[in-house]
Amino acid sequence: MTRSNLILSDTQANGVTTLTLNQPERRNSLSMAMMQALSAELDKVAADHGSRVLVLRAKGAVFCAGHDLKEIREQGDQYDAQARLFNLCSRVMQQIVNLPQPVIAQVAGVATAAGCQLVASCDLAVASGTARFATPGVNIGLFCSTPMVALSRNVSRKHAMEMLLTGEMIGAAQAEKMGLINRVVAEEELESTVATLAETIAGKSSHTLKIGKQAFYRQLEMGLADAYTYTSQVMAENLQSNDAKEGIGAFLDKRRPEWTDQ
Structure with a gap:
């Protein structure tokens, strides 16, 4: 083979x-x-x-x-x-x-x-x-x-x-x-x-999944304070993405989000 x-x-x-x-x-x-x-x-x-x-x-x-x-x-x-x-x-x-x-x-x-x-x-x-x-x-x-x-x-x-x-x-x-x-x-x-x-x-935003998976494994290796500092930065950066803005808007407007994976 x-x-x-x-x-x-x-x-x-x-x-x-x-x-x-x-x-x-x-x-x-x-x-x-x-x-x-x-x-x-x-x-x-x-x-x-x-x-x-x-x-x-x-x-x-x-x-x-x-x-x-x-x-x-x-x-x-x-x-x-x-x-x-x-x-x-x-x-x-x-x-x-x-x-x-x-x-x-x-x-x-x-x-x-x-x-x-x-x-x-x-x-x-x-x-x-x-x-x-x-x-x-x-x-x-x-x-x-x-x-x-x-x-x-x-x-x-x-x-x-x-x-x-x-x-x-x-x-x-x-x-x-x-x-x-x-x-x-x-x-x-x-x-x-x-x-x-x-x-x-x-069915989720692939951009969001990538961010989350990477952050999950990185924070596991950190102490508690460092993990919170790191993930706070990750969430703030995540909020700048198109999909986060779209997802929040869709939730508030009670509609399905349309992901661009960005």
């Missing part, structure tokens, strides 16, 4: 882009080729002004099984090659966080290790009731150190540590309670639920 076929891309007229991991026979593992393909597609989405929301999903019974252990074993003791692998993975996860568009993970099946990291890196996640999650690296002597970056920024410390230290699989209901995912739905309702959520978000 060529690199171009590893990720399937589709953008609908409503601005919802879907990227599908397309290597079910390899459990959609994050090989170098898969991550390079995903990174390239994320760059395309970021530059596409017609794309308003991104849905990330996968073909097959496994959403993503994490890194390709066969590939890692073939690298032997080549530290440089292994460092490139994990650096690329870290870059892809940051691409998702830094993407102007909101990203929704549509999870059916299993998401483990870096696959769980992939889910945690998305802004929102909806899973079927049969989905399962784990960071099982500890079971094979390779602690899930990079996955814990995204995991620990989504769930409480004790929940994150329990997943990391035990390596045990958790179900979708538990993942929802922990805050790893937003919703659990029946498998037959997964696609329609995600589509409705994506369409709802796509």
Whole structure:
């Protein structure tokens, strides 16, 4: 399979882009080729002004099984090659966080290790009731150190540590309670639920969404006072935008806003 076929891309007229991991026979593992393909597609989405929301999903019974252990074993003791692998993975996860568009993970099946990291890196996640999650690296002597970056920024410390230290699989209901995912739905309702959520978000001003997503992640890393200073500036700047003026006017005039995404 060529690199171009590893990720399937589709953008609908409503601005919802879907990227599908397309290597079910390899459990959609994050090989170098898969991550390079995903990174390239994320760059395309970021530059596409017609794309308003991104849905990330996968073909097959496994959403993503994490890194390709066969590939890692073939690298032997080549530290440089292994460092490139994990650096690329870290870059892809940051691409998702830094993407102007909101990203929704549509999870059916299993998401483990870096696959769980992939889910945690998305802004929102909806899973079927049969989905399962784990960071099982500890079971094979390779602690899930990079996955814990995204995991620990989504769930409480004790929940994150329990997943990391035990390596045990958790179900979708538990993942929802922990805050790893937003919703659990029946498998037959997964696609329609995600589509409705994506369409709802796509109906907002993309300029406003970009401002809000960027501010959300930046303020998380700040102290309380700095966060309020920063977000106050963001809101004042946001008010200068055409869409903010249009939105406020539409609300006061009791009409639907007409976004220009500016």
